[in-house]
Amino acid sequence: MLRHLKGLGFECREEVGRQLVREQRAIGGAALPDKDCAAFRDLLFDRSIDAFDQEPVRAGVPVFYDRSFLEALAYSEIIGVPVPKRMVVAAMQRRFAPLVFVCAPWREIFECDAERHHDFDFACRDYAANVSVYRAYGYTLVEVPQMCVEDRVQFVIQQIEKAGGC
Template sequence: MNTKRIVITGGPSTGKTAVIEALRQKGYHCLEEVIRAMTLAKKAEENDLVFETNPIVSVSDPMAFNQMILDARIAQFESSLKSQEEFVFFDRGIPDVLAYMDCFNQTYDLSFREASNTNRYDFIFLMPPWKEIHVVDNERFESFEESLRVHACLEHSYTSLGYDVQSVPKDTILNRVDFILDSVKKTK
C-alpha cells in the first residue's frame, strides 16, 4: 500500500490537536506532537525553569532540545514507513523544527535541513492563527503575536522545501477534518 503521510501544522492554539483527535476518533492513524511530553519532562528536570515563551528558547540547552525534537520527529516518520494504513497523520512534521528555530533566531547545522529534505510528506495542512481560540497554558506559552510569527515561519519553512501548503479554513473541528479528508481523497 502507498501510505500517504499528512502533516497538520500551525502555530500554537490553532486547533491542530483537536483536529488530530477528531481524526483519531474516526479511526485514522495519528502521531502525536512530540514536544508536549518533552516540555513536561524538561520542566520536571530543570526545577527552576520558567517558560515565558516557546520551550526551545527557555531550556538550558536549546540545541540539545531541538535535536531531541528532530530525532523524535524522524523516528515518527520512519515508523510511518512500516504502516499499512492508507493515511498517517502527523501533529507537526520535521520542517516544524526548522521553522521554530528560524522564528526564535536559533542557528542549526545542515543536518536539520537534510532531515527535512530526506523525509518527505505527501500533504501539508497549515492551520491559521485564530485569536478567538488562542490560549496560553501549561503546554502553550506563546502570545498571539508570537503565534502570528510562528505561522509565517512555518509557511516559509514548508514552501522553501517545495511543499504545496494548504491553508485549513477557520471552522468547526468536524468541518476542518472534512476539508482535510476531502483534499487528500481527491488525489487518490
C-alpha cells in the same frame, strides 16, 4: 482536529514538542523554549526524526502529524540560530505526503496551556516561519478554513479524496 480524525479511524501522531516540554519539566531539564531554545530545537528535531523513522509507511494510508521535524527548522529562524547542515540533510531525505494541511492562528480559539506559554503574536510568527519552510521543501500547503472542528475535518478528508488519497 486530530482527536476527531483519530475517532474516525485515521492514524494520528501527537506533537513531539508537547511531549518534550512535559518530559523536560518532569526532570528539571533545560531544553525548553523558555530556557534553552537551541537545545529544545535540537531535541525537537531529533525526536521528530526518530518518530518519523519508526512509523511504517503504508501506501494509501494517511497519517496526520501534529507538527514535524520541519517545524524545528522553522523554529531556528524564530530564535535566530542557523540550521545545522545535518538537519537539512535529514529533512531532505524524509518526505511526507505532498499535501500539508496548515491551520493559521485563530485568535478566537487561541489559548495558552501547561505546555505552550507563548502569546498569539508568537503563534503568528511561528505559523509564517513554518509555512515558509514547508514551501521551501516542496510541499503543497492547504489552509484549513477556520470553522468548527467537524467541518474542518470534513474539509481535510475531502481534500485528500480530491488529491486521490496519499
